[in-house]
Amino acid sequence: MDATDDKSGSSGALHVAMVAPPWYDIPPRGYGGIESMTADLVLGLTRRGHRVTLIGAGDGVDLRTYEQPPSERIGDPIPEVAHAAKADRFLEGLRADVIHDHSLAGPLGARGRSAPTVVTCHGPVTGDMGEFYRALSTTVALVALSWAQRAHAPDLNWAGRVHNAVAVDTFPFVDRKEDWVLWLGRFHPDKGAHLAIEAARAAGRRILLAGKQSEDVERVYFEKEVKPLLGPGAEYLGEADAGLKRELLSRARCLVFPLQWEEPFGMIMIEAMACGTPVVALKRGSVPELVVDGVTGFVRDEPPELPSAIEAAGELDPAAARAHVARHFDVSVMVEGYERVYRKVISSAEVRKPRHLLPVAADLS
Known part of the structure; x- marks a missing residue:
């Protein structure tokens, strides 16, 4: 099912903990597609009455893992892992309804959290990344950026498809x-x-x-x-x-x-x-x-x-x-899509409590 077609659960403000990658400011000054999308999503959710706590590096975030984004170290695993560890500590102190993670290593901390974790797959979902997402299938709900992406790994724990957007x-x-x-x-x-x-x-x-x-x-x-x-x-x-x-x-x-x-x-x-x-x-x-x-x-x-x-x-x-x-592809369309994903995942977690660590039902329609 396309998240933008799911009409269930459409009222009530949410507290969303948004975890960005560590590599660029939000919004980015130059290159930074994920950071740009994250900034637009945060602003759009806030305008619709939701509370968003943004965790990231550099400027524009609520909780900072790095004073300056380590952009020159892209490809080095240490900043990514350190960012995930710091973000996990921040998340321990938040009473969020849902965690939306855009980073690579961050989803590794999803097991054991009281709030469900949604992960947008910003890159490939085949090969090593496909195996990574399969290993996380019992702890996170995945969002595809396109039907083309989702078709490459239809067995993953998809919660929906939401296209990226621009203002x-x-x-x-x-x-x-x-x-x-x-x-x-x-x-x-x-x-x-x-x-x-x-x-x-x-x-x-x-x-x-x-x-x-x-x-x-x-x-x-x-x-x-x-x-x-x-x-x-x-x-x-x-x-x-x-x-x-x-x-x-x-x-x-x-x-x-x-x-x-x-x-x-x-x-x-x-x-x-x-x-x-x-x-x-x-x-x-x-x-x-x-x-x-x-x-x-x-x-x-x-x-x-x-x-x-x-x-x-x-x-x-x-x-x-x-x-x-x-x-x-306007931001308003993307925001509505993610609202529906959040409510769907939260509802699934509520039904399963106290066994909320079981997998979110895959959406394969």
């Missing part, structure tokens, strides 16, 4: 686009920046690229695959903060998104469409769930099909893309 009114709508195209994200092989450059060149269009390359894999990929392609018609702008990101997304002819993995959700796609900018993407992961082919962008099977789609993108109606995001 649409914070993204500028521009109906007259410029003639260049945009790639924006993190410079990782999975994101296909080199394919975006090749597609733009084949279409005879200038491309601007912006994104982070702070991790080793990102720096190696940028130096080996992206940098040699830069030059006339392909310009790297550095990492984009929130302001520059919105400026670029709103002005571009289209966002080129040649995804190379089964990404569970691509925030940059709904951000682009919120600005009225169509998305030209490859058919991987959640792309077909987010982009309406021929209306808000074009979804193609192979890289050689991208240049013609880049050309055709200029004929799409920017207002249609904006309206699509407002209807399906």
Whole structure:
């Protein structure tokens, strides 16, 4: 069942303990998709009358595990584990109705808590991560970001599916686009920046690229695959903060998104469409769930099909893309989805007391 379709239990304020990852401020100053989503969810829940205690690192949190987020140590397990241990101590002193954990190691402390724990799966649910979530199946309830993600591991203890969202009114709508195209994200092989450059060149269009390359894999990929392609018609702008990101997304002819993995959700796609900018993407992961082919962008099977789609993108109606995001991916829609997940999980835990550590019933409809 889609959490956004579950109408059970729709009244009464909740106290939600929200655990963010430790890597960036909330909201993030630049890159930080999970942190951005968490900030929007906290604000949306608060506006609907719920109490939220946010646990995280740096600025913008109620209970701080690190004074400064250890961003430069991403990939090092110690900050993640230390963050989880500190968060667990904070949670001991809270009388929360539900704990919503967005971190990796945090869910390890769910066993024995009086409040149920909801975990949003922000990354893969196959391989090692799939085994991790299976090992936690008796202690946490999982939320998928897309049907595509959930389909990769239908046996996990899913409590629902809730798409990520954006505050649409914070993204500028521009109906007259410029003639260049945009790639924006993190410079990782999975994101296909080199394919975006090749597609733009084949279409005879200038491309601007912006994104982070702070991790080793990102720096190696940028130096080996992206940098040699830069030059006339392909310009790297550095990492984009929130302001520059919105400026670029709103002005571009289209966002080129040649995804190379089964990404569970691509925030940059709904951000682009919120600005009225169509998305030209490859058919991987959640792309077909987010982009309406021929209306808000074009979804193609192979890289050689991208240049013609880049050309055709200029004929799409920017207002249609904006309206699509407002209807399906605004923060209000996400907040309502999580409210229903929380109430469902709380209700399941109440029914099982005092044996509340048994698994939440999997939602496989």
